[in-house]
Amino acid sequence: MKKIVISFVSQKGGVGKSTLARAFATAASQTGHAVKLADLDTQQATVVDWHRQRLNNGYASIGSVEVFRKASDAIKHADSYDFLILDGAARASSATLEVAEVSDLVVLPTCASRDDLMPAVKLAHELQRHGIANDALVLALTRVSTESEIEDARAFISDSGHTVLQGCLYEKPSYRQAQNEGLSVIETRYQTLNKKADALISSIISHLS
Amino acid sequence: MADFSKVSKKKAGRFGQPPQLDQASNNLVEPEHAPAAPEPSVKKVKAKTTRTVPFGLKVTEEFSQEFKKLAVEDGLKMVELLEASLEAYKSVRRSK
Numbered sequence: 687m688k689k690i691v692i693s694f695v696s697q698k699g700g701v702g703k704s705t706l707a708r709a710f711a712t713a714a715s716q717t718g719h720a721v722k723l724a725d726l727d728t729q730q731a732t733v734v735d736w737h738r739q740r741l742n743n744g745y746a747s748i749g750s751v752e753v754f755r756k757a758s759d760a761i762k763h764a765d766s767y768d769f770l771i772l773d774g775a776a777r778a779s780s781a782t783l784e785v786a787e788v789s790d791l792v793v794l795p796t797c798a799s800r801d802d803l804m805p806a807v808k809l810a811h812e813l814q815r816h817g818i819a820n821d822a823l824v825l826a827l828t829r830v831s832t833e834s835e836i837e838d839a840r841a842f843i844s845d846s847g848h849t850v851l852q853g854c855l856y857e858k859p860s861y862r863q864a865q866n867e868g869l870s871v872i873e874t875r876y877q878t879l880n881k882k883a884d885a886l887i888s889s890i891i892s893h894l895s
Numbered sequence: 896m897a898d899f900s901k902v903s904k905k906k907a908g909r910f911g912q913p914p915q916l917d918q919a920s921n922n923l924v925e926p927e928h929a930p931a932a933p934e935p936s937v938k939k940v941k942a943k944t945t946r947t948v949p950f951g952l953k954v955t956e957e958f959s960q961e962f963k964k965l966a967v968e969d970g971l972k973m974v975e976l977l978e979a980s981l982e983a984y985k986s987v988r989r990s991k
Contacts, residue, residue: 697920697922755928756927757927777922777925777929778920778922778923778925779922779923779925779926779927779928780923780924780925780926780927781927782922782923783923784927799910800909800910800911803910803913804913804914805920807913807914808914808918808919808920809919809920809922811914811915811916811918811919811920812919812920812921812922812923813923814916814919815916815919816923835909838908838909838910839910841908842908842910842911842913843913845908845912845913846913846914847916
């Protein structure tokens, strides 16, 4: 299969980059794909810690998980795996553009608040201005609570000229609990929550194909 | 007649208007890693020498005023006046 690079980036921390990167990596791994999950945040390295927790608790590996200080070092692995999944640092920089330029799809997670939506859209604008194709940029709604805020957030993103993924990630303690144990948000003990998270991951896949 | 009522009733979203393309952020030129904070400036403390030593003593108010007055009149530092006074005393002492 064609080697695919997908990146999760944002200007802010806590919007769900690692959560979605883990879920996507899990889904890809469970369907038999070779996965490299690159954590580009050396200061936190939360994905590496999460995967260690996963293995220690006896759950299946999702593939190769590694922390990289420089985005360029992670990009070198693009040809060795079916999916290279880049989990960006909690700020935008030249490295964000670097990973966006080699990505088949750039996912910008955002919570449903103006404080999160504004920087997410501004970063999407900036990536577009730097030559990243608009159809390679998608925003993903995370940590949402009510249908009305989802509706307003979708309208906000659509009005900005960018694409928002179908499905969204709800703010649920069970998602946090699953990740505490080294599982992803598509592997909670509640099938309904798994399906909702899976819908978001499926939406990402549909934009890759 | 066309019904525009639905258009005018369009509710404004709770998040307001999204930023326009010309309001894009300007972060993609920033370095990959934030520059380290500058080292806090440390006030240099001059190393102590043994060229001079503290020489504290208490004098009367009158003595202090007269001593300072003489130093000012002759353009001397107080320490220079004190040294001159010592030399004068030694001279007087030798002539005794």
